[in-house]
Amino acid sequence: MKILVPVKRVxxxxxxxxxxxxxxxxxTDxxxxxxxxxxxxxVEEAMRLKEKGLADEVIVVTIGxxxxxxxxRSALAFGVDRAIHIKTDNVLRPLAIAKALAKLVEKEAPQLVITGKQSIDADNNQTGQMLAALLNWPQATFASEVTVEADKVTVTREIDGGLETLTMALPAVVTSDLRLNEPRYPKLPNIMKAKKKPIEAIEIxxxxxxxxxTLAVQRVxxxxxxxxxxxxxxxxxLIEKLKNEARVI
Structure with missing residues (x-):
């Protein structure tokens, strides 16, 4: 199995x-x-699946x-096999990112795409869902546990009412939540190796x-x-103020 992990610089x-x-x-200057x-x-979850013998190759990709x-390079220090840089100087919105990733998925043919549920800068929480829709793949968001067996992936995801477990046929898209795992600290030898690993560059x-x-930021x-x-x-x-001032009771 091949796993593709899109990553972002924030x-x-x-x-x-x-x-x-x-x-x-x-x-940001x-x-x-x-x-x-x-x-x-x-990235950590993809590496854990590989270390369990469930994946043959882990690829990271970024756009920017x-x-x-x-x-x-930071992702390669985790032990990732390959890295792909889709080059652009423009700031892209989630739909454009998802379209570019969809084209890369067609080229690389991974069986599983694992993304972060959102980036901490824009907080859109959209790219993974849009990618799944463009590919017409099943998706599971906010994953707190991922299990792969044969040609299926089972995901426990966090919802408002508690936990929900989904089983989907591969290929699929999964987005990671905070409680999925605790990322490792890359070892110095891996950091040094990552500096020398080739990175494939693709112009967007x-x-x-x-x-x-079609979106424009009006004001921040x-x-x-x-x-x-x-x-x-x-x-x-306290009750008097909640009743007469805050008017919440």
């Missing part, structure tokens, strides 16, 4: 982001960037400018997909500051 999860003064977006945490989980090569124009978007603002809380003397005062 502003590091531990960086405090700031909105640009003109409110056109987030200031001189800001540390790294592998999207949900993508890390997806030349700086995204560092993201692929060569895939023959339209990357035009900081979240409103929360007002300071107050202390109440006793439960009676």
């Amino acid at each position: 502003v590091d999860a531990y960086v405090s982001v700031r909105v640009k003064s003109d409110n056109t977006g987030v200031d 001189n800001v540390k960037k790294s592998l999207n945490p949900f993508c890390e989980i997806a 400018d030349k700086d995204c090569e560092t993201t692929l 124009a060569d895939l023959g997909v339209s990357t035009a978007s 603002d900081e979240p409103a500051e929360r007002q300071a809380g107050i202390k109440v003397a006793d439960i009676n005062e």
